[in-house]
Amino acid sequence: AQSVTQPDIHITVSEGASLELRCNYSYGATPYLFWYVQSPGQGLQLLLKYFSGDTLVQGIKGFEAEFKRSQSSFNLRKPSVHWSDAAEYFCAVLTGGGNKLTFGTGTQLKVEL
Amino acid sequence: GAVVSQHPSWVICKSGTSVKIECRSLDFQATTMFWYRQFPKQSLMLMATSNEGSKATYEQGVEKDKFLINHASLTLSTLTVTSAHPEDSSFYICSATALGQGGYEQYFGPGTRLTVT
Numbered sequence: 001a002q003s004v005t006q007p008d009i010h011i012t013v014s015e016g017a018s019l020e021l022r023c024n025y026s027y028g029a030t031p032y033l034f035w036y037v038q039s040p041g042q043g044l045q046l047l048l049k050y051f052s053g054d055t056l057v058q059g060i061k062g063f064e065a066e067f068k069r070s071q072s073s074f075n076l077r078k079p080s081v082h083w084s085d086a087a088e089y090f091c092a093v094l095t096g097g098g099n100k101l102t103f104g105t106g107t108q109l110k111v112e113l
Numbered sequence: 114g115a116v117v118s119q120h121p122s123w124v125i126c127k128s129g130t131s132v133k134i135e136c137r138s139l140d141f142q143a144t145t146m147f148w149y150r151q152f153p154k155q156s157l158m159l160m161a162t163s164n165e166g167s168k169a170t171y172e173q174g175v176e177k178d179k180f181l182i183n184h185a186s187l188t189l190s191t192l193t194v195t196s197a198h199p200e201d202s203s204f205y206i207c208s209a210t211a212l213g214q215g216g217y218e219q220y221f222g223p224g225t226r227l228t229v230t
Contacts, residue, residue, distance in 0.1 A: 101159070101208075
């Protein structure tokens with residue numbers, strides 16, 4: 001069965017420091033992968049996605065992610081974190097014939113000023 | 114573009130009553146909408162897939178008679194929680210699919226916080 005694992009439940013970084021959020025997937029075919037951000041009490045905003053092609057994907061708000069098939073990973077990175085980046089981050093894979101999203105358990109990011 | 118709204122954003126109801134939550138795609142037509150449930154500090158769990166003009170497809174373990182889904186138009190899907198109980202208290206999020214640059218994408222509503230007392 002398809003699944004997404006986010007090993008880190010909580011991460012705390014200092015403002016201005018670099019960030020990497022881990023995501024591992026289990027999927028038989030070529031995965032379509034997503035990263036979403038959720039601010040408290042709100043819905044999800046798409047940060048970036050990978051369908052095919054260049055394995056380094058650029059997203060909004062200065063985020064990027066790299067698809068590594070050999071490691072079944074799609075880690076999210078940002079070179080310099082801002083206090084406003086504090087939120088919950090979800091990795092997801094498109095499954096169910098291409099129209100269902102399976103989400104990871106999320107990583108709560110805290111930013112220390 | 115691709116804005117999805119939900120109404121209400123927050124609702125409190127008494128145990129045994131029913132609550133209807135609306136999900137609207139404001140600037141696009143969505144043949145498919147999804148309903149998710151999210152418990153505090155947990156991930157989103159897909160409840161059902163709603164296709165315009167047809168019956169919803171429920172995920173395993175979701176009671177279709179308790180969570181009634183109607184997708185009467187290309188811009189509106191509703192979720193009715195019938196005979197609500199405190200364990201139904203949760204954050205309900207809908208999404209609507211639209212054709213983007215890389216294929217169909219899901220756009221999420223802001224969610225509805227349901228509290229059953």
